[in-house]
Amino acid sequence: xxxxTQPASVSGSPGQSITISCTGTSSDVGGYHAVSWFQQHAGxxxxxxxxxxxxxxxGVSDRFxxxxxxxxxxLTISGLQAEDEADYYCxxxxxxxxxxxxxxxxxVTVL
Amino acid sequence: xxxxxxxxxxxxxxxxxLKISCKGSGYSFSNYWIAWVxxxxxxxxxxxxxxxxxxxxxxxxxxxxxxxxxSADKSISIAYLQWSSLKASDTAMYYCARRYGRNFDFWGRxxxxxxxx
Numbered sequence: 001x002x003x004x005t006q007p008a009s010v011s012g013s014p015g016q017s018i019t020i021s022c023t024g025t026s027s028d029v030g031g032y033h034a035v036s037w038f039q040q041h042a043g044x045x046x047x048x049x050x051x052x053x054x055x056x057x058x059g060v061s062d063r064f065x066x067x068x069x070x071x072x073x074x075l076t077i078s079g080l081q082a083e084d085e086a087d088y089y090c091x092x093x094x095x096x097x098x099x100x101x102x103x104x105x106x107x108v109t110v111l
Numbered sequence: 112x113x114x115x116x117x118x119x120x121x122x123x124x125x126x127x128x129l130k131i132s133c134k135g136s137g138y139s140f141s142n143y144w145i146a147w148v149x150x151x152x153x154x155x156x157x158x159x160x161x162x163x164x165x166x167x168x169x170x171x172x173x174x175x176x177x178x179x180x181x182s183a184d185k186s187i188s189i190a191y192l193q194w195s196s197l198k199a200s201d202t203a204m205y206y207c208a209r210r211y212g213r214n215f216d217f218w219g220r221x222x223x224x225x226x227x228x
Contacts, residue, residue: 045221046215
């Protein structure tokens, strides 16, 4: 199972919006309503930002939003803040298996 | 409060064996899948495999099949990841994560495994 494809880096200025893409196949991203996004600050464990493509867990800022079109999911961060500087990973459940797959990861830099 | 508490950092030599743990609390441990995830230094997250503690149903990612062993003891709410013969390339941070539905909602803080002669 190949990793989902994400851009290596995305940057933006405070207050701007940025979007991170996550491209897979019809067997993962496009096959189930089960794409998640995680934020990982340096030296910390990943934290869930978005689940089932569009839902935010309790406590996650509404500046984070998810969407999907075909085999590509996206994470949008609105009103970019310095604290958003981190690595971001998508993941997807794999159709017809119990397995999951992660994206290659995107480093977000706040300019 | 859901918590996954992982065992402490390990330093091992090539060829040695190792078993690290992940203890769940604050929820019904038996009824949620627990996954293991590798993160090599400076690299991304890799799904290794997953176990359902209630019946110890285990599924390995093809990349890790035969390289590690996943197990669980539901009586004490602990999942394990073990190696029979470590290699330098096993040096990494290892996370456990609970799967709720088809998403990983809670993560442990990670166990750093260093393999060096």
